[in-house]
Amino acid sequence: MNLNLTGQSIVVFGAAKGIGRAIADGFRSEGCTVHGFDRDDSEHSVTLGDVTSYDSVRAFVDTLDVVDHVVFSVGVGSGKFGFPFWNLEPSDWMRVIEVNLIGAVNVAHALAPRLIERGKGSFLFLVSVAGQVGSQTDPPYSASKAALINFTQCAAKDLGPHNIRVNALSPGMVKTELNRSIWAAGQSKLSEEQRITFDEWATEKSKKVSHLGRWQMPEEFAAMATFLASDHAKNITGQTLNIDGGQVMHS
Ligand SMILES: NC(=O)c1ccc[n+]([C@@H]2O[C@H](COP(=O)([O-])OP(=O)(O)OC[C@H]3O[C@@H](n4cnc5c(N)ncnc54)[C@H](O)[C@@H]3O)[C@@H](O)[C@H]2O)c1
Numbered sequence: 042m043n044l045n046l047t048g049q050s051i052v053v054f055g056a057a058k059g060i061g062r063a064i065a066d067g068f069r070s071e072g073c074t075v076h077g078f079d080r081d082d083s084e085h086s087v088t089l090g091d092v093t094s095y096d097s098v099r100a101f102v103d104t105l106d107v108v109d110h111v112v113f114s115v116g117v118g119s120g121k122f123g124f125p126f127w128n129l130e131p132s133d134w135m136r137v138i139e140v141n142l143i144g145a146v147n148v149a150h151a152l153a154p155r156l157i158e159r160g161k162g163s164f165l166f167l168v169s170v171a172g173q174v175g176s177q178t179d180p181p182y183s184a185s186k187a188a189l190i191n192f193t194q195c196a197a198k199d200l201g202p203h204n205i206r207v208n209a210l211s212p213g214m215v216k217t218e219l220n221r222s223i224w225a226a227g228q229s230k231l232s233e234e235q236r237i238t239f240d241e242w243a244t245e246k247s248k249k250v251s252h253l254g255r256w257q258m259p260e261e262f263a264a265m266a267t268f269l270a271s272d273h274a275k276n277i278t279g280q281t282l283n284i285d286g287g288q289v290m291h292s
Pocket of ligand 1: 211
């Protein structure tokens, strides 16, 4: 399928690692120019910055010429095991909400006027199955993703009349650093004998939660992100698309 994205300009927040990095590479292989932004530039060429700072996001956006599509793949957890929820302190919530939700809001505010000016384009936010089912692993993470799913719908309604589409991609379990931190937080609660390796944990968990019984890989999100940016998806907006091996099914 020809996606006809050659020459388009894409901005990816969270482009240094994991899913964001794979999405950036996916757009590059479609012939797009990719502008990456991340707080960490150790693995890839990106502009350094923190999405929680509106000034930092705006300063980056001011350096860009044309913007066709925007991807927000930033996400963090509390780093603690939040089940039951009182394992966490209320103060553990703030940074997670700030990065996962306010970061995305900062990006939307900074870039919507640029896309409106051109009368076309799209936003894509990375959310999570955890935001749809009240996952008990990390309540502030789940709540931040539920809020971002809702904001995706609000933004899709506001931007639809400007010919700008807004969607969310929802992973289940993807082999990235973020999952490694969830495994580590869970292991810290166990005795020496109960502990298992990251691969053992992931294999066991993906068999349990996914009906296909396997991990999702970052490249699968690149395939969907490029499709959603293309004209083949011109009537898809306000949607949360699960790439999760069937972990979440709404009746
Ligand atoms: N990996 C999974 O299984 C999984 C599951 C569900 C949802 N998700 C979501 O998918 C997205 C990508 O996850 P991933 O697994 O690739 O994570 P990752 O940790 O591998 O990558 C996240 C990127 O965001 C960057 N980042 C974090 N905080 C930042 C900040 N304040 N400012 C700028 N950059 C910042 C990190 O440096 C990193 O490059 C996230 O939104 C995550 O919540 C992932």
